[in-house]
Amino acid sequence: MATVECRSVRKSYGEHEVISDFSLSIEDHEFVVFLGPSGCGKSTILRMVAGLEDITGGDLMIGGRRVNDLDPGDRGIAMVFQNYALYPHMSVRENITFALERAGETKDMIARRLAPVVETLGLQVYLNRKPTELSGGQQQRVAIARAMIKTPEVFLFDEPLSNLDAKLRGHLRVEIARLHKELRSTSIYVTHDQLEAMTLADRIVLMNAGRIEQMGTPEEIYSRPATLFAAGFIGTPGMNFFNLVASGGKLTDGEISIDAPFPLSERPVTVGIRPGAISLVRDGMPGAIPAIADRDEFHGETRLLSLTAGRQSFMVAVPASVRVAEGEQVFVSLAPDQLHLFDTESGARIDA
Numbered sequence: 001m002a003t004v005e006c007r008s009v010r011k012s013y014g015e016h017e018v019i020s021d022f023s024l025s026i027e028d029h030e031f032v033v034f035l036g037p038s039g040c041g042k043s044t045i046l047r048m049v050a051g052l053e054d055i056t057g058g059d060l061m062i063g064g065r066r067v068n069d070l071d072p073g074d075r076g077i078a079m080v081f082q083n084y085a086l087y088p089h090m091s092v093r094e095n096i097t098f099a100l101e102r103a104g105e106t107k108d109m110i111a112r113r114l115a116p117v118v119e120t121l122g123l124q125v126y127l128n129r130k131p132t133e134l135s136g137g138q139q140q141r142v143a144i145a146r147a148m149i150k151t152p153e154v155f156l157f158d159e160p161l162s163n164l165d166a167k168l169r170g171h172l173r174v175e176i177a178r179l180h181k182e183l184r185s186t187s188i189y190v191t192h193d194q195l196e197a198m199t200l201a202d203r204i205v206l207m208n209a210g211r212i213e214q215m216g217t218p219e220e221i222y223s224r225p226a227t228l229f230a231a232g233f234i235g236t237p238g239m240n241f242f243n244l245v246a247s248g249g250k251l252t253d254g255e256i257s258i259d260a261p262f263p264l265s266e267r268p269v270t271v272g273i274r275p276g277a278i279s280l281v282r283d284g285m286p287g288a289i290p291a292i293a294d295r296d297e298f299h300g301e302t303r304l305l306s307l308t309a310g311r312q313s314f315m316v317a318v319p320a321s322v323r324v325a326e327g328e329q330v331f332v333s334l335a336p337d338q339l340h341l342f343d344t345e346s347g348a349r350i351d352a
C-alpha cells in the first residue's frame, strides 16, 4: 500500500516560508500532478517527499508510516529528474542496474529485472552506449528505466520532459501514461505545462504561491475553475475576462451589457468565457455585441481573432475559413451557459 499524505507540511528557508500548512492525501495507484507557475513550491514539496529537503513542520506519511526523518533510500520511492542525471562514464546498462548492483543483488536477478524494463522503454539497442551517445529523449528513457527497475512504491517526476523538444515531449508523455497504466505505482508528477497535467493526471493539484489553489480531475478544473487564478491558468488559448458590474439583472460596464445568468447583488464581477464559447453573429441578433477586429492568428484548424468591444479586449476562436479584416466591425454572442462568474475582489467563483 503506497499512499502519500502531507499533514500540515511547512517549509522555510531561513525566515522565508515557501510552503505553509500544505495538506494532501494521495491514494494508492493514483497519478497526481502538481501544476503551477514557476516558484509556487511544486518542486519543494516533491523534494520533501523524496527526502532531498528537510521538512520544517508537519508530518509526511508514505504507506501510513511517518518518513520525515527517513533517508531517501529507505522511503520506497524513485525519482526522475528534469536533467536525467545519468552517470556519463557508465553505459546505459550500467546506469540502469547500478542501484541493484550496489544493493548486492545477484547477476541473475538483475538480468531478470532488466529485461522487461528495457523492453518496455525500447532501449535494447542502446544498452552498450554511453549517455553522451544518446538523444535527450533516449537519455530520459534511461532515467525512467533506472527508476522503474527499483520497482518503487511511489514514482516522483520533476519536470521530466521540459528539456525535450515538443515532438519528443508528446511521445514520452504517451509512454509515461502507458507505463503508469501497466505498473500502477502511485505517482507524483511536477510540471508547469498544463497539457501534460491535463493528459496524465487522475487528479491535478493546482498550486499558487505555496498553497493549493484547486484540486480536482482535469475536467473538473477546466469546466468549473474555483478561482480567477485557476480559470486563467488552465486552457489554451486562455480564458477571456470581462470586468463588469452586476446591476439590475445585467452585467455591464456602461458600453457592453449581457444578461446575468442568475440573480446577483450589485457588485463588481469578473466574467470569464473561453474563446471557443464566443461566436460571430449577424447584426440584429438579440444580445449581439458590436466589436472591432484587431488581429488574427492562424492556428491551423482554427483562427484566433483579437477583438475589442468598448473597453474590453478578448479572443474568439473561429474556423480557419472565416476571414475578418483588421478594423472591421463584427458582432459577437457569448454562450450564456458557458459564463464563469468571479467576485472581482476575492477572485472566488460565484455560483447561482
Ligand SMILES: Nc1ncnc2c1ncn2[C@@H]1O[C@H](COP(=O)(O)OP(=O)(O)OP(=O)(O)O)[C@@H](O)[C@H]1O
Pocket (backbone or CB within 6 Å): 013, 018, 036, 037, 038, 039, 040, 041, 042, 043, 044, 045, 192
Ligand atoms: N534552497 C533554497 N533557498 C531559498 N529559497 C529557495 C530554495 N529553494 C527554493 N526556494 C524558493 O522556494 C520557492 C519555491 O521554489 P520551487 O523550486 O519549489 O518552485 P517551483 O514551483 O518548483 O518552481 P519551478 O517551476 O520554477 O521549478 C521559490 O520562491 C524559491 O525561490
